[in-house]
Every structure is written in C-alpha cells, then in structure tokens.
Amino acid sequence: MNTIIRLMANFQRSLLPLIAVSLLSALGFAQQKNGDGKDDMILSAMHAELERSRSQLKMEQVAAPYYIEYRVFDLDQYSAEAAFGAIRGDARIRFRFLRVVVRIGDYKQDSYSGQGEGTLDFLPVDDDVLAFRHQLWLATDRAYKAAAESLTAKQSQLKQLNIDQPVDDFAHADPVQSVGSLVKLEFDAEPWKKMLQDASAIYKSDPEIETSESRLSFQAVNRYLVNSEGTIVRSGENLYEMNIAATTQAADGMSLTRDTGYSVGSIKELPTAADFSARATKLAETLKGLRDAPVADEEYRGPVLFSAHAATTIFSTLVGDNILGHKPELGKNARTTGGFAASYKSRVLPDFISVVSDPTISSYKGESLLGHYEIDDEGVPAQRVSVIEKGILENYLIGREPIRDFPASNGHARAQIPAGNPMPHNSNLIVSTSQPVSKEELKKKFLDLCQQRDLQYCYSVETFGPNLLPRLIYKVWTKDGHEELVRGAAFGDLDTRALRTDLIAAGDESHVDNHMQKIPHSIVAPAVLFDELEVKRANQNKEKLPEYPAPALEK
C-alpha cells in the first residue's frame, strides 16, 4: 500500500493546503461512549490482529517479535483560507492513519532504529473489521521484516563501536487500559469563513499592506493505541486554530510581518466575530506603527525587559527544546542531543526560577491549556515532571526510549498528527518564580538599571517573530519612561548562557501561550528582566518597494 501513500502524497502536494473530504460514512464512530472498548470496531480489529501476530508471527532464523504496537489516528479536519477579503479555498479532510511498530530483540537491545521504527498506511474511513484487519495484517508483516533487517544492521554497527555506558533501547511500562470518549467536528462553516474574509480585508484600510491573509484549522482527532503488553487506549480531542497575518514594507524597503492567532481546545473559546475583527484591526495598526518606526540603533548593550508573552517564546526556544531526552545516535556518549545534554544537576537558570512540564492540568488560572492529556502516545500515563528546580536541571522529558540515568518514561512521548513517531515533547511548560515582582516594580527596576548605566534608553520587547527576532520592540526612555517602537532589531547573545547569568527578575503575572503546531502544547511564563543583552541592527535584506501602486479599491 505504499502506492496509496505515494498517491495521496502526490495529490496533497498538488492541492496543498486545501483538501476536502466527505464525511458520509462517518456515522458509526461518533456515538460511542466510554467503556471497555469491546463495542469499538477499531479497537476490536486492532486487538484481534495484534493477538494473531503476537502468537504466530515468526520467520525462520529471525526471532519472534517481543513487542507489537498499533496506533491509529482518525483525523477530521476543516481548513479555510482567505486573502484580501475573499476566500481562497476551504476543505474538509477525513482520514485514518495507521502506524505499526514491531520490535525484535529485547528491552536491552532491539530493532527500533531506521526502518525498524514502524510502518505507515491508510485505513478505510468505512467501519469494516475485515478491511481494517487486512491493512493491519500487511503493515505488521512489513514492520516485522523491516525490524529484522534493522536489528541486523544495528548489531553490525554496534560491533564497530565501543559503548562505555550502555542504555537500554526500550523501557518497561505497566499496561494501561483507558477507553475515553471520542470527539467529532460539528460546526457551521459559513460564519467562520465570513470572519476570515473580514479579517483579511484589513488591507482596505491601508493601501501599503502588501499581503493580508487569514486562516483557520478545526480538528477532531481520535487516537487508538493497542500494544502486546496489554495496553488499550482510546482518546479524543478537538483543536481549533485561527490566524491573521499581514505584511508591509517600510519606506527603506524593510519587510515587516505581523501575525496573531488563537489556538484553543474548545470552539467556545474561539473569538467572537467582533473580537477577531478587532484583533485584525489592531494588527493593521501595529503594522503601520512598525512601518513608520525608526530602525534600531547599531549598538546597544544593557538591560532588556521582556513581556510575559515574549518570555514564553524565550523559554520555549532556550529551555523547551533543550530539556527533551532524545537519545543520541549510536556510539555518541552524550546524555541527550539538546543544549542541556551536559547540564544534568547543574544550574541552567537563576535560582529563583523553576520549570515544570505538567500534562495533567487542563487550565492555568482559568485559561485553558493545549498541552493536556491523560495518557501519552506510548500508552504511559501523563506525569507532572519537575524539570528545573531553583535553577537546577533535575529532569528531562522522556518517553520509553531511556537515556542515561533515566530508565523509565515520564509520560512525555508524543506523536505528531497524523504519522509521526512518538518523541519526547513538552506538554504544559510552566515557568514560575519564587520572587515575583509586580509589573510596576519590574518596570521601575528596569529603569533604575538604565539610570545606573547612564543609558538614555533601554529596550523592552513585547513579542517575537521566528528565530528569536523581536517583532514589537520598544525604546524605553530613561528620563520619563515613554516608549518608542523601533524595527529591525536583533539580539546578539540571547542564549542559554544569558538565561543562566543575566536573567535577574521575573514578574508576578504569567502569559499562557498555546500552540497547536506541530504537537499541541502550552508555555506559561512571567515577564522577565535581563540586566545585560546585546541588541544590534538585524542583518536583513531590504527589498525594493513595489514598482507600481496597488490597484485602486472598487466600492
């Protein structure tokens, strides 16, 4: 069935990003309730084929599998896109994706690497046990053969290497049975499309806006996981995302981009038409503000204050990616692959900052969090993990692939929809301070520092774009505290070292930043003050302004 995937891939490439799918045959699946899953066609097909493979699958001269895992993602997604006030496309797509992992060997050393990491296939969206089992049967057969080849390759590679401190390939985990409710996607598309049209019409108020787009993606994701250790998990979640993005150019040609959006777990949390439109208007205003703003100075070294929103980006980039317990490739002695690989039990943040990853909570001070789940994508119950305690790195986030000193999963293996391997990933990353400072105090502290350094102004950052480039950054004048937007700034040394040594204070109010892509997660952080950072002029290409003016609007 590789053919199907290829065909689908080709088709999707040609029609990206909008693909529609009909739902006429989705009747059976949405009505099931919590229970033992025995009445669930998908679970029973998975279970039946798993049992057959577990007891019978064996090739001559190849060990029988010691572990088999089936995972199904059932995705129902509606997406729509508008540009310049008009719909450019909308589509509904529904498919079921299967991933089969067969492991040969044992927990200490097994076939899980390269092609042994599983096989993928589509499953029918019609509920038919035999058609399902047929696909499971073939995918299992492919996975087993791939595992056999992979184990041989791995063993011959290991012979070439000298491993000092061997770590197991796969962690033991207790079987879990949890059959949760399924979700469906129910909404009327028209009002949402209208909202996108209205939001993307902001170009009408500003002829210098060069692109204005608005998109949404609504999903119902139902997950099924069955493994040969006895784990049976079913769960469903809804995800809703709406975005607005616009670009313009300053008079000197500098490209300027703003985007904003909502990622929530319930349709009720999406903005009203009025709120969404107001957000778009605000975005257009800040874009105009940026266009008219002066360019950042060549050189600055001094205090920088980051809003709680900007702080979520910093912690996500500099902490979030570095606390994942990815096992390094064969023969590498490091503990993990990230920037904190050598920081276990060491100081990575100032002693008043702590960080937890907590998938067990679904909201923070009334705001919902997207990183909530009960059981991870390897069937391990979610756990609150204290990652950094008083500045010291105490834990990594891991799944069932152990790393040195971390022999068991802490329930953080998560898979990208629809076909990713489960990998260590953040859930709800919550940054807290033991010495919270009020907003006013924080600003005062900031301005005091500026004064002490005899600086005429200091920088404060409201939001970031990609790659830790500030989008909204202000000069805050020391003499009276007034703020002036600038553009084209970049940081010289905003890195893990600065986080450890230059972060000197944190605020008492946190911002919740929800992300739907690529794996739903949240970051919660307070505003932070650095006593010294380098801010310079971004090395940004300046394009020419459009050669001729935009078309005049027709009423």
Added chain:
Amino acid sequence: MKNRSRHRALGCLFAVVLALVAHSRAASAPKEKSDVLLSTMHDEMQRAQSSLGKLDPAPYFLSYSVYDQRTAMVMGSQGELINSLQTRHRSADVTMRIGTAALDNSHSQNRASARTSGSLPLDDDRNAIARELWRLTYEEYRKASKAYLNVKTKTQVNAQEEDTSPDFSEEKPTNHADYKDVAVNPDQRRLEKLARQYSGYLRKYPYIYSSVVVINAQNTRFHFLSTEGGEVVAPNAYIRVAIEAETRATDGMELMRVETFQAESIDHLPAEAEVGARVEKMASDLKALREAPVAEPFDGPALLSGRASAVFFHEVLGHRLEGHRQRGEQEGQTFTKKVGQAVLPDFLSVIDDPTQRKLNGLDLGGWYEFDDEGMPAMRVDVIKNGILKNFLMSRLPIKNFANSNGHGRAQPGLMATGRQGNLIVSSTKTVKDSELRQKLIDEVKKESKPYGLYFEDIQGGFTLTQRSAPQAFQVLPVLVWRVYPDDRPDELVRGIDIVGTPLAAMNRIQLTGDKTDVFNGICGAESGQVPVAAAAPAMLFSEIEVQKRAHSLNRPPILPSPVDEGASSGKNAGAQQ
C-alpha cells in the same frame, strides 16, 4: 512502480481505455456576460503594462493564465473508502519576458524566471483578485529583471551556442471564448460508490495483498490573456479510474497490474460490468504471474501488442520529438539533425493531433483546443513514411522551426515546453492481427532462436534524453509470453525490462497489425503532469533486447490473510450505510 520516476527520466503512467460509450457533449453553460475574473485580469494587465513599461528594463511580453479547477479524488481499497476529497482551486500564472524575443530572461536554464504563480480568490471579488495579480506581477518583474541581467552577462562571457534561435516565437494572437463545460462535475457519492465497488472486486482474491482504486476527476476552465492581444477562455476535463493490484512471487518479486480508464466525463467511462471483467482479468493475470518462471536475458524477435507499441512509441520516440529537447545544451538531441532523413521504416508515419477528440470511439486523453501558451492546438505530421518532418513545438523556437504548433503544455505553475498530445502511429505494411503470431514464429525460425517474445502489456517506462546519461530507454513490461516455434503453448514469464537505444530499436520493426489501440495516460516531464494519449497498431520487431529486472527479496506475507483465517466476517452493526 518505484522506479518509474527516476532522476531526469521521463516517466509516464499509461494504460488502456476501453470505453465504447456514445459521445455526447455535456450541457453547455450560457456565455457569461460579465466575466469578472477576465475583466479584472484585463485591467491589471493594462496597469502593469503601462507602469512597468516605463521602467528599465521593461517587459516586452506579459501574460496571465488562470486555471479554475474543480478536482475530485476518491480512493478505495478492499471495498471500503479510504479517502474522498473534492476541492476547487484557482491558480494564477504570471508570465513575463524582459529583453527582446531574440534574447530574454527565459534563455537557456532560466526558463523558470519567466513565471510566478499563486492562488486567486474563488469568489469573483474584483478587489481581491486585482490585489493578488498585482503582487504576483511585481514579484515576477523582480525575478525576470534579475534573470535578464544574468542572461545578458552570460551570453557575453560564454561561447556562442549551437542553436542561435530566438527565445520566443512571434505568433498571431488568438481570441476565443468558450464558456461551455466539457463535463459536469461528477457527483462525489457516485465516485465513492464506484471506488467501493471496484476495490471490492479484488477482495475475493487473498493472494492480492494490496490493491487500491483511485478515481481522479478534474474539470478546468482556462483563462488566458496576453499583452500581445491574445485572449482565450477554454474548458477541459478528464476523469480517470486507476485500479492497482499487487502480489509477490515466492522469490519476493513484486508483481503488479494496473488498469486505467480515462475519458472526458464519467458518462464516457466503460460500463461497470466491463470494468469488473477487466479486474477479473487482472486477478487471473497476477495469479498466473506468481507461478510464471523468471525470464532470462534475451535478444531476438518480439511482437508488441498495440497497447505495448503505443507506450513504447510515447516513451522512446515521442519524448525525443519534443521541440525544446533539440535545443537544450544538456540534451542528447537524438533527432535534432535528422530532419528530412529516415528515422523509422518507410511504412510508418507518426502524427501528434491534440485536435482529435476520439479514435475508434474512445475519448483521447491528449485532446485540447488551446495549449497552455494560448495557442490553438494543431495536428502535426511528425514523421511521414519514415522521414522526420517536424517537432512538437511550444513558443520556444529551434533551428529551422521558428513557430509554435500548439504543443506548448504545462501543468499550472510550470513553464510550458513542447509536449505530446495524441501521438498516433499508422502503418502501410500491415497484416491481419490474427496472423501476427505466425509472423513472429516465422521470424523466430528465420533467426534460429529458441523462442520469441510477445509483449501483451507494458506498464510505462522512462527515457533518458540528457547528454550526461546514455541515450537509453527502459520500459516495464508486465505481461510477457514466450512464443515457441514448435507446438508448445505460449508461456507466461515475469521479471524483465526492455532496454535499448531508440534509433536502433525503431528500425527493427518489420511489419504491423491492422488495428489501432488507444492508450490514455498522465505523462510527467519538466513542465509537469499533462494528460496524453498514444495510439498504435501491434508491431513485429526482428530484435528486442530484454534484461532481468531488479526486485526485492522480501517474502510474501508470513501469516495468511485475516480473511483466510476465517476471521469473523460481517460489518460492525450499525456502523456503515
């Protein structure tokens, strides 16, 4: 399948169409009085022309192509629906040329600099359409003007090229507006029903491990506007049903059969019973192939069925007749200097005729009224009585061929090049199809070979036309029989590819059958995927070379299928339909 699209190879997916349904044009829409899309394209083009015309360098040519496409794709397997998609998309291509027709930004390897593509709103919102066209136009201007500078510098530095033809042909602009649809958009549920039904036919054959039915329907309205004054609105449509089934021999060789049915509209597709019969044949072919011996390398007489010959001509000859291949400095140029010379035996002639809509009652996949450069489609006599006369031309001139002949084709987003439409081979040295087998046996005896080969079906193939690679082709036969000169019955074999060099292979054709077979397919090359047809009679070759095909050593599935295991049948109560 996996080998079909290799680097720099032109791979085409081919198969037979069996439709014998009476032709009827779809109900026609009234001529649109106010085409907001076209008039907005018009206004923006004028604005661009007057604004950019004042700049240095200024474009000498600008065109807008908008493809308003409705696409449906439905996939089924094992009698169940895998996926069902339908979507509408308006893609816009802005093509700009800077410099002069003699030398412009599209020169040589810079063709992509002449085009910028994007998506337009689906609603007839004049403001939104204008805004997007404006953006695409100034972005294209930047790309084209930068490329033009490079081109000028390079031509000063480099030695003179072999072919000094201009970069763009001079043509009379066409004005044509046809708002009729070729086909109505097929009902999605009907497509889903077909996908379930056809894929269900294969469910009863447990040795067919995997199978899929893919139905693809596309309905396009093409809008074209150029600063030369060209203005074209034209429809096009196709629907294609592809049925794939795979099994494995005990030695691990993958065996696959594909049947496709392609027509202008769903009503032109063959009746369900006929498709059912083809699927039954696929299943029995695969069963026979699993048990068939592996063929040995062989060099000797061979008979190609009409279907096989058509694929062979498309791959081996057709791609080498595409105009732009005669000019590229990287191209092998097999035929470039052979105009006026014999390239085929004198009893064979080849035309490419996109204006022909049907042959033997079947829709031809390569039918169109206007090519993607807004030029009217034309019948081209490429080879007459074995003598090479012409090439398949886009607006990229080549030595001695200054003009387009309506073969500039591309998928939306890519620059057009000379491509095939309906490639039709005819013969004056024919015998009745029923006598061909005896002719093959006569040839086997004459050459004192142990047997000859009969190629019943060829899946597709690829051909290399670049200089850096050998000028070779490979086609992938799927049903090949050994035909013995004595009384032994024909013997099915598996696991061979036809290989060779084009000119040598073509000149070993001895005679042909008297019936023409039609193949419709989707062909991929530099300018993307375009629907094509090829038609040819069966052909007897005095010599064809075959080599063993590389194949996987994976064994067939270890466990029996769950159906064989007697897994509880029947559908989950209330779950479906």
